[in-house]
Amino acid sequence: MHRVVPEFIIEKYRAGQFNGSFRAAGMFLDLSGFSTLTDALAKQGQYGAEVLVGLMHNVFDPLVASVFEHGGKIVGFAGDGILALFPIETDERATALNALASAWWIQRNLASRAIQTTPFGSFSFSAKIGLSLGDVSWGILSSATLDQSTYYFRGKAVDDCANAEHLARAGETYLSRSLADVLREDVLVEDGDAFGRLSGIRSRLPSPSALRFPSFDSTVSRVFIPETILHRDERGEFRQAVNLFMRFPDLPNEKLQEFVQTLFRLKEQYGGLINRLDFGDKGCNMLMLWGAPVAYENDIGRALNFLLDLQASVDFPITTGVTYYIAHAGF
Numbered sequence: 001m002h003r004v005v006p007e008f009i010i011e012k013y014r015a016g017q018f019n020g021s022f023r024a025a026g027m028f029l030d031l032s033g034f035s036t037l038t039d040a041l042a043k044q045g046q047y048g049a050e051v052l053v054g055l056m057h058n059v060f061d062p063l064v065a066s067v068f069e070h071g072g073k074i075v076g077f078a079g080d081g082i083l084a085l086f087p088i089e090t091d092e093r094a095t096a097l098n099a100l101a102s103a104w105w106i107q108r109n110l111a112s113r114a115i116q117t118t119p120f121g122s123f124s125f126s127a128k129i130g131l132s133l134g135d136v137s138w139g140i141l142s143s144a145t146l147d148q149s150t151y152y153f154r155g156k157a158v159d160d161c162a163n164a165e166h167l168a169r170a171g172e173t174y175l176s177r178s179l180a181d182v183l184r185e186d187v188l189v190e191d192g193d194a195f196g197r198l199s200g201i202r203s204r205l206p207s208p209s210a211l212r213f214p215s216f217d218s219t220v221s222r223v224f225i226p227e228t229i230l231h232r233d234e235r236g237e238f239r240q241a242v243n244l245f246m247r248f249p250d251l252p253n254e255k256l257q258e259f260v261q262t263l264f265r266l267k268e269q270y271g272g273l274i275n276r277l278d279f280g281d282k283g284c285n286m287l288m289l290w291g292a293p294v295a296y297e298n299d300i301g302r303a304l305n306f307l308l309d310l311q312a313s314v315d316f317p318i319t320t321g322v323t324y325y326i327a328h329a330g331f
Contacts, residue, residue, distance in 0.1 A: 025099035026157035033125035069208030101205035130164025132176035143264035154279035236330020241291035292329035
């Protein structure tokens, strides 16, 4: 079974808590190289998919482990991007140093093995990272029948780490001013107005801690993710998939709940897989998929009718993009 819902959300749902806030260091990491790799391996059929899965694990697994080993929580993947939060419990500087240690290790690890070789050629990988400090609000939003839910994280820590990443080039890490001020004795930063480029480390960084996860909670997990996905095997595959990307205004919590109920109602009619509500580098948005893990002959029609009915059901503008391409589907 797969852990695809943040443990933070699992714990809050189990406790009957559906919204809240906390202060955190934020990290947004964008990996470069996988789009080129995927396009090349898609021409090789299932063997290409197997090569891609192996390479994805080889690149992603150490990065993911580094976040967890330094006290972070990965709250979402967005394509080749990772959003992680490091909750501040007591010591702001100690938490910021752990986020910095994770980012520093990730950049050094990727630089040391930037070229990955496959039977179909060699491919290069790099990362851009943004780090921030600020408040985070979170929420769990459910269908009218309460049998399906999604979640979100938003706030200054989320926005600033995404904005910092936008300024970075391959191999660079940018810090928000708030984070740089907390770590002013620990880092060398090339000054900017709101964000600065990390150019060196002055202090000893904290060491990673052993990974410890609670037992898997399948009962709560299936509220957020279809059971067929939770129990699906590791093997990925290339599939024709409809991708529906939606962007909408930064809605207040009450309006978000109404929107999500409409979303789940139309999903029952037209199908589709809801990723999650996302805030950050693309504003307030959501990605939905048709064609994976279950495909129907009329997936394009399902997606377009879903979209038209959704736009007719709300009183705010929804900007959308729809594509139908071969995509890699898997863990």
